[in-house]
Amino acid sequence: METTSSNIQTTFHSIGSSTDWIVMIVYFIAIMLFGSYFGKYNRSTKDFFFGGRRFAWWLIAFSIVATGVGSHSFVKYSAKGFEYGFSSTMTYINDWFFIPLFLFGWLPIIVYTKVRSIPEYFEKRFSPSARFLATLLLLLYMIGYIGIGFLTLGKAVIPMLPESFELLGMQLDVTLMGAIMVIAVITGIYITFGGQTAVIFTDLLQGFVLLFAGFLLFFLGISYLGGFDTFWNLLPTAWKLPLADLTKPPDFNFVGIFWQDGVAGSVGFLFMNMGLIMRFMATKSVDEGRKAATFNILFMLPLSAVVVGNAGWIGKALSISNPELVPPTTSPDQIFVVVANIVALPGVFGFIMAALTAALMSTVDTLINATAAIYINDIYRPLEKLFRKGKEEKQQRIKDKRELAAARWASAVITALGVVSVLAFKSFPTVYEAHGYFHSTLTPPLVIAIFLGIFWKKFTPSAVISTFVGGVALMILGLHDANLITPFAHGIEMNHAHPYSYIRAFYNLFVCGAVAVIVTYSTSLQEGLVAKMRRKSNHKQISYALIAVAIAIFALVLFNVGTFIFQFIGVVIMTSAVAIATTYTVKYDPIAQTEGLTVWSLAKAKEMFKGSKVNDEEGELIKVEWKMKEGDDDIANFSKNDMAKMKANVGDLVYICDARKIYGGLKSVHSVFGEPHEEDGIVMLNNEHLLNGVFVEGKTVTAEMEM
C-alpha cells in the first residue's frame, strides 16, 4: 500500500490485489451479459425507455435499490459517516413528507396523461416555450447528476489504482479525469445496447448484491473490531446520534441538509428524477407504482442508509482504536475503500468493490437512459416534426428503428457531456458537498414549477416562465453575493470557499416560489397591460423589445455587471417584461390546460387515459390459456363468463401476464376487451400481443381488468 499525505488529508493508492481485480472484471462481464440478454425485450423506444409498463411492484422496488444507493453513494455517505457518525443516514430517512403528493398527485398524472417526459408535461400544462425552458433546465440537472455519478465512480476506483503506470515506454500518471473517461466508455457501451428493460433487470440483481455486500462489510468490520460492544463503545456519543447538529458545522448541519435534501432533494428525486419516474412508469399500474415507492421508502431506504454509511462508522472506530492503521486524517472520500481493504480478505474486497462500482454504474446508466428519453421526446421528435412537416410517415416500424438509433447515439453523447460536467464539481472537498451544492442550485426552479403546476390550478404559463427566468436570475444574485442568503441561514456560519452549500436551497426555493406566486396573482394586471399593448399598431415590436430587454438584463446578471442594487432592479424589470411578453405570446386555456393535468382533475385524467368512461369495479384475477387469432387490432377476446368474473365490459382495459410470478410481469401485455366468445378459460390474442408479451406456448396466463 502506498500513501501520500497532503497537509490535511492522507490519500491511498494501489489498494487491493490482482485477485480483487480478477473478481471485479468477472463481475462486470457477468453483469453486462446479464443486461444484454434483456435487450431483446426492446421492440420500440417505448420499451427502450419505459420497459413497456408491465412490471410487478416488487421487481421495481428492488431494482430501485441500486439506483437509490448508487446515486447516494457508498463513497459520500461513508465519508460523512467517518466525519460525523450515524447522522450520515439522515438523508435516507427524510423522504416521507412529500409521499402523499407523489403517490396521489404526480404518479397518477404522469401515468394517465401518458407524458413521456417532464418537459412534455410542461407543454401540455403551459406552453411550448415552458417546455423548451424546462428541457434546458432538466438536461442541465440530469447531466450534472451524471457528472456527480462519474466523479463518485472515479473517487471510488482511484485508491485501487497506482499513482502512475508504464505503457509503450511512456510513464502515464493516473488522474481522476483519466479514470472517469475509461469508466464512461464502459458505461456508455452497456447502456447503449441495453435499454430500460436491461437496466431494470441489471439493477434488480445489483440491488440484492449491493445489500449483501454492504451488510457483509458491516459484519466483517464489527468482527474485525472485536464485536458490536467494542464498536459501540469506541464511538463518541455525538457519533451515535441519528441527526446532525442543527446549525454547525457549515459542511454538515441539519437545517441546511433538511432544505437541500429533505425538501429540494426529495421533491427533485421523486418528482424530477426521470430515471426514477421511468421506473415507476414501468410498473403495470399506478397502484403497483405506489406499492413500489412505499416499500422502497419505508424499508429499503433505511437499510440502504446502513449499507452505504457503515464503512465510515467502522473507519471512525478503527481510527480511534488503531490510528496508525486508519489515520484520522484519511481522506473521507477514500474511507470506504480503505476500510473494505482492511476488513475483507483478497477476493472479498474485489467483490465489495465490484458491487459498489457496478451500483454506481447502474445509477449513471439509469440517468443516461432517462436523459436520452428527454432528448428523444423534447428535442428529436419536435425537430423531426418540424423538418418532416407534410411528409407522411409510411411505417411506424421504420420510425421506431430510427428513433431507437437516435436514442443510442444520444446516450453516447450524454455520457461524454456527463464526463465534462465533472469539472464543475471537482473542486469540492467531498462528493457529498458537491452533490449538496448541485442539488441546492439546480433543482429549485423546476421543483417549484412542477409542484405548483400539479397542485395549483391558477399557476399560469407567464408565472412558470418568469420562475425559470426571474427565479434563476435571483438565484444567480445569491451566487454572486452570498450575504443575500444569510437571512435564510438559521445562523449557519458562512464558509467563504463554498458559501452556504446546503441552506442556499432554502433561499433558492423561496425566491423561485415568490416569483411564481407574485406573477400568478398579478395575472389580471398583465392581461390589462397586454390589452393596452394590443391596441397599439406596433404591439409586435413592443413584445420583441420586451424579450430583448429581458435577455440583455439576464446577461448582465449572469456576468455580474454592475452593482447589486442595479442588478436587483434589473431582475424586477426583467421578470415583469418576461411575464408581459409571455401573456402576450402564449395562448392559454386555463380550463383545457389544467384538465387531467392537475391533482384536482385526476378522474378526468383516468378517463382520458382509457378513452372512455372508467369502470371502477373490482373484479377477479383469472387464469386462462391463450390461443392465437388473425388480425393486428389491439383487442383481446375472453368468454362471457370470464369477463363477468373480471367485471369487465367491452372496451375496458385488460392486463394479461404470464402466470409464473417469478417473471414479475416481464412477459405481459396490455390490451382492450373485445366482443366475448363462448369458450371459457381461453383468451384469443393476435401475433403482436404474443410478440410484445413474449408468451410461451402451453404456459397459462393471468388476466385482470384494469379500468
Add this chain to the structure above:
Amino acid sequence: MPEISHTWLPLLYLYGVGGIFFLIGMIIIKKSKAIDLTKKRHRYWYKVLIFGYFYFVAFHIIFTLIAIYW
C-alpha cells in the same frame, strides 16, 4: 450529554417543518379527491400514509434515546 441542538431540536425541526409539508400534502389530496376515502383501496393507502409519518418519528426518537442513554 450532547447539546440539545444536536439531539431534540433537529428532530423537532424535521417533524415540525416536515410535518407541515406532509399535512399540506394530505389536505390537498383529500380535498382534490385524488384520494377518495369512499374506496376501500384508498382508505388503505390513507392509513399507510399516516403510519409512514409516525413510523419515521418513532424511528428517530428511539435512535436518539439509544444514542444518549445506551
